[in-house]
Amino acid sequence: MKIVMLGAPGAGKGTQAKMIAAKYDIPHISTGDIFRANIKNGTELGKKAKEYMDRGQLVPDELTLELIMDRFTNPDCVNGYVLDGFPRTIAQAKALTASLEAKGEKMDFAIDVDVPDENIVDRMGGRRACVACGGTFHIKYNPTKIEGKCDLCGGELMIRDDDKPETVLNRLSVYHTQTQPLINYYTEEGILKTVDGTKDVNKVFEDILEILG
Numbered sequence: 001m002k003i004v005m006l007g008a009p010g011a012g013k014g015t016q017a018k019m020i021a022a023k024y025d026i027p028h029i030s031t032g033d034i035f036r037a038n039i040k041n042g043t044e045l046g047k048k049a050k051e052y053m054d055r056g057q058l059v060p061d062e063l064t065l066e067l068i069m070d071r072f073t074n075p076d077c078v079n080g081y082v083l084d085g086f087p088r089t090i091a092q093a094k095a096l097t098a099s100l101e102a103k104g105e106k107m108d109f110a111i112d113v114d115v116p117d118e119n120i121v122d123r124m125g126g127r128r129a130c131v132a133c134g135g136t137f138h139i140k141y142n143p144t145k146i147e148g149k150c151d152l153c154g155g156e157l158m159i160r161d162d163d164k165p166e167t168v169l170n171r172l173s174v175y176h177t178q179t180q181p182l183i184n185y186y187t188e189e190g191i192l193k194t195v196d197g198t199k200d201v202n203k204v205f206e207d208i209l210e211i212l213g
């Protein structure tokens, strides 16, 4: 099963993508996580990506496409994947569709996690991410059992560099101009499904499972 997660920054794409990946035993592929791992490891790609990410802008398509196309060649993708944060521009979506068509494949579902802008700043302000495993929590909506420690691996929790309020507003504006058009793109492809992302995490997941069947 091949799934694309759509939605504003902080809508809960990553939270739901991890749950879908565990349920269907397919990889969760997050371009944001791959860029952050490269930044942490000090790679050339990470240095280039950081310049854009810290400003809340998108990393250029050519860098992103090279990275993701390479990821698809990994054997763990053979039964599908759940994409989180990719595609993010019409150019990326078209490149993805073309690369699937070249293999006689297609995307099965595009799931839009719909959350209004006014909820987003609150979500990102309270987000805490594990330095070690990337687990994502929220101080109010999804708190860890022990404050500051990851429930999954015990690692330290941190605030992401791009979760500062001024960067969040820029990310939202970039989302509306460059990524939201993908909703029409996947509507036209006939695979768009929308879930109400303002419900609690488990309820959103139930709604997604109903769609995936």
Ligand code: AP5
Residues within 6 Å of the ligand: 007, 008, 009, 010, 011, 012, 013, 014, 015, 016, 030, 031, 032, 033, 035, 052, 053, 056, 057, 058, 059, 060, 061, 064, 084, 085, 086, 087, 088, 092, 123, 124, 126, 127, 128, 136, 137, 138, 139, 141, 142, 162, 171, 197, 198, 199, 200, 201, 204
């Ligand atoms: P990326 O890492 O993809 O960030 P994003 O899309 O901005 O999304 P987030 O990770 O911020 O949010 P999310 O929707 O996954 O929400 P989460 O589940 O964490 O990208 C970062 C940057 O990398 C981009 O700005 C760009 O520069 C670059 N980049 C990445 N991909 C790229 C691409 N393809 N092309 C170009 N550049 C690219 O949830 C948020 C919080 O809310 C958490 O605290 C969570 O616990 C909480 N929460 C989740 N669900 C709920 C709920 N139902 N109720 C209450 N709280 C909830």
